[in-house]
Amino acid sequence: MKPLPAALMTAAVGIAAIALENPLWPAAAALSGALLLTAAGPPRRAYAAFALLTGVTVFLLEPFVAVQGLTTLWRGPDIPILDTQITTEELAYGAAAGLRIAAAALAAGAFVRLADSDLLLRAVARVAPRSAMIASLTTQMLPALERDAACVLVAARTRAAAVSRPATAARLVGPLVGMSLERALAVAEAMEARGYAGPARSAAPVRGLSRRERVLTLLGIAALALVVATLATGAAGFRYFDVLDDPWTPAATAGAAGLAALGTAFAWVVRWRP
Template identity: 35%
Template structure:
């Protein structure tokens, strides 16, 4: 599938995640996105999938204690705390927490699939309009995998010098060299873009393969998905 239709389809999935309030529909979408992300390389997919799922789990676990819907069957009544108020759990609060957690999982996994599975270089080259915006989005998306690769290299270099990094405090020492490396990479990228005449008129493009049936089906599926999600409300 071409990167353009794939990006549109993933954006439609994320938009549908905000519109749909059915637990089973959201769970199905999240499961499909996990399967898509699992096709990425093993060394890259773990941080994306685990980050999305653990964040969604945190919303599901914490949300019922911090928000009161005033409806449903009361399952547990706890103490009343300052600022937070009464800590109680009802069936309505659990359902809302699950829906919000699954929504977060769908949006995060859709972004993960975009970061892991979409060829951002082809996406930028295929952008016939809003070329600068497409480039900015692609560069921002590639920031996380680049920082991940740089952090792994720095940790390996430090390990080779006999220093083992443990815990958040140990890996926090990599923050300064990562920021410095990002600034240096940004300067080099800007110089390379200027040397190649980015933004000037008369730019040429490499030939692109024509769209296939899967690309047109992805665009049609994106429109149908958002339409169904809007009607679901």
């Protein structure tokens, strides 16, 4: 798929997740992100696992680092640094923060899987025409991580590592990132060797947007417009502390439902086979 429709839709999801306060928005964004990633096709497990892991981690940590909220649910023993008084407001804030992180990660993963990386590289070349390193890191790092993860797992399994154990798998993350960075550097070198950052550029002919991509672009524009309008009008305002607001305001409910519907429609059009 051309990068434009994917960029519009995933940007809408990402902005909704990060910038809109009412928890219905990050929830709708997470749902949309998950649907987009599902529609994008494999390999997607690593993105989903990363989103879930970071989201759950943030949700679990938040109540122990925040010292806010009036509705106490549980009070634990005194532990230095940690706040062991857990409030409903802290839990709600933590849940929303977890959803924000997860939705943003899912949207990023969906963009990487949906957008044609060759066209993306071409777009980056317009923005950073002198730096093969920037182009390589922005367009190759995540796909490289994806491929290398499979190779590192094989290499570890053949050396009797129990990669299904979280601790073992976690120890492989450092070498994996190192390997992918090394590969991204090698790709940057190969790009320079093939004339990237040279004095002249042209582009091979590219077909125009297909009918499907035009529909997806319209859906992406609608989603982005909805999110930007909500942001501009302040219709997604919400207070977590000292006591929770009611999230089910008509504007927030309609807006979040609208984003979820547009995300669902986008995913459906991506998967649709005539």
